[in-house]
Amino acid sequence: MANKDLIKAKAAKNDEFYTQYQDIQKEVEAYLEYNPDTFRGKTVYCNCDDPYESNFFRYFVLNFEKLGLKRLITTSYKPSPIANTQLSLFGDDQTLPQQKGRPKVTANRFIINEVGDYNQDGEFNLEDIAAQLKANKNNEWAPLKEDGDFRSEECIELLKQSDIVVTNPPFSLFREYVAQLFEYKKKFLIIGNMNATTYKEIFPLIKENKMWLGPTISSGDREFQVPDYYPLHAAGYRIDGKGRKFIRVKGVRWFTNLDHGRRHQPLPLMTMADNLKFNKKIQKNPNSYKKYDNYDAIEVPYTKAIPGDYDGVMGVPISFLDKYNPEQFDIVGSDYYVKEGLLPELVNPKWKGKIDRGYIDGKRMYTRLFIKHKE
Numbered sequence: 527m528a529n530k531d532l533i534k535a536k537a538a539k540n541d542e543f544y545t546q547y548q549d550i551q552k553e554v555e556a557y558l559e560y561n562p563d564t565f566r567g568k569t570v571y572c573n574c575d576d577p578y579e580s581n582f583f584r585y586f587v588l589n590f591e592k593l594g595l596k597r598l599i600t601t602s603y604k605p606s607p608i609a610n611t612q613l614s615l616f617g618d619d620q621t622l623p624q625q626k627g628r629p630k631v632t633a634n635r636f637i638i639n640e641v642g643d644y645n646q647d648g649e650f651n652l653e654d655i656a657a658q659l660k661a662n663k664n665n666e667w668a669p670l671k672e673d674g675d676f677r678s679e680e681c682i683e684l685l686k687q688s689d690i691v692v693t694n695p696p697f698s699l700f701r702e703y704v705a706q707l708f709e710y711k712k713k714f715l716i717i718g719n720m721n722a723t724t725y726k727e728i729f730p731l732i733k734e735n736k737m738w739l740g741p742t743i744s745s746g747d748r749e750f751q752v753p754d755y756y757p758l759h760a761a762g763y764r765i766d767g768k769g770r771k772f773i774r775v776k777g778v779r780w781f782t783n784l785d786h787g788r789r790h791q792p793l794p795l796m797t798m799a800d801n802l803k804f805n806k807k808i809q810k811n812p813n814s815y816k817k818y819d820n821y822d823a824i825e826v827p828y829t830k831a832i833p834g835d836y837d838g839v840m841g842v843p844i845s846f847l848d849k850y851n852p853e854q855f856d857i858v859g860s861d862y863y864v865k866e867g868l869l870p871e872l873v874n875p876k877w878k879g880k881i882d883r884g885y886i887d888g889k890r891m892y893t894r895l896f897i898k899h900k901e
Contacts, residue, residue: 545694545717547581549743553715553780554585554692556741558593560787566594571688573601573676574695574703582693583636587655590641598638599684603674633674635684637666676703685710690784692716701727704781708736713784715740720777723844724893726862732847733857740780741788744848779848793849795834805831813891818884820877821864823896825886834899839872841884841894858896872896 557564570593572582583600590598636659644654644661659667672678676685676695685691685706694717695703705727707714722728723739731737765771798815801808805828808814813825815833823839826832829846839858850857859869865882873881884891 545581547585550581550585550692553740553742554589554593556788557715557784557786560785563594564784565690567596568594568689569597569599569687570595571599571601571685571691572693573599573674573681573685573691574603574693575600584652586692587638587641588650588652590638595638596689597687598636599688600636600638601670601674601681601684602633602635632669633672634667634669639666640664676706682706682710685712689713690715701725704728704731704737715780715782715784717778718781720779720844722781723779723847724860724862726866729860729862733859735852737781737783738789738850738852739847740782741786743779744845789851790853792851792854793829793832795832797835798833801831801833807831813886816886818874818886818891819888820874820879820881820885821861821872821896822874823872823884825884825891825894832897837899839896839898841891842897844893844895846895846897854900855897856900858898860895861893863896869896 554565570586572580572586575582580600580602583598586593586595586598638655641650641655641658643650644657647653655665658665670678670680672680674681676682676699689712691707691712691714697719700718700722703716707716708731723732728737763771796804802815807828808831811827814827814831815824817824818841821839821841823841824836826840826842829842829849832840832842832846841861859872861881861883863869864872879885880890884894
């Protein structure tokens with residue numbers, strides 16, 4: 527399974543998963559549909575992204591004028607594991623001659639202040655950006671003094687200059703990465719794993735509506751490029767004609783604090799009686815709407831089966847967050863909150879067993895979030 531590769535990456539710190547251009551484009555444009563000025567006049571910072579390879583850099587530099595960016599900053603980590611293979615900005619592109627002297631052994635930063643048809647061939651493309659950077663024409667290309675780690679003083683100074691951070695951060699450092707974004711009060715759009723929603727450092731931010739999921743990935747898997755040395759154990763992988771490796775990873779989500787239209791769309795709901803009468807999945811699940819043995823809440827095994835007429839606390843799958851509308855629901859907490867003593871009012875005083883998860887007829891349930899209808 528491809529998500530096993532993600533788990534291995536987190537354990538072994540093999541964090542080099544490279545996001546596809548079309549996934550970035552689709553997500554960013556969803557924010558523009560809601561607010562065309564989301565990025566206008568803003569400085570976007572793509573750290574943890576080698577400018578030579580990053581599709582984040584490629585998307586934002588090619589759409590610099592369309593988005594109305596003030597500045598684009600991109601930094602890499604030393605060394606780049608897939609150097610000169612994805613963006614093809616300095617040599618693999620057939621429109622450019624092979625370049626020598628590229629500083630491969632150092633982390634680098636690119637700062638883009640303006641874009642245009644630099645070589646005056648009648649169109650704007652990556653060749654113009656390459657020429658501008660080499661000439662330092664209103665844009666900057668320079669090695670970093672440090673290794674490009676997002677926690678380094680050098681990268682923090684660049685972070686301070688930014689308005690919005692957009693990147694695919696290291697999976698193994700997701701907690702620390704998000705903490706830094708909030709420490710410096712930054713807007714952000716980043717990729718992570720759905721399981722991160724249950725982290726004790728992340729879930730409170732979601733509960734308090736300081737962070738939420740993006741609109742364009744809510745199920746299925748996504749393809750990422752990985753370095754040549756990455757082991758291909760997953761069923762969902764391929765090697766393209768140039769020998770580049772790609773794997774498909776399940777459970778991927780966008781995390782953000784940028785507003786978008788989907789989070790304001792109410793989830794259509796039926797009554798509990800109608801669900802029991804018409805919803806075949808509810809009919810087949812023996813635990814549907816049962817009260818937990820140990821919690822003062824009912825089990826709702828599917829987000830689409832949330833009863834519109836139930837006023838109490840409901841336990842729902844974490845995938846509920848894909849449809850979460852803060853104007854429709856309140857997030858009360860999670861089973862972790864109960865375990866940590868943060869929701870004593872939900873504990874059945876007659877229960878003598880564990881409270882780490884919900885139990886029904888003595889059987890331990892999956893991880894659940896607890897929600898209520900907005901009053």
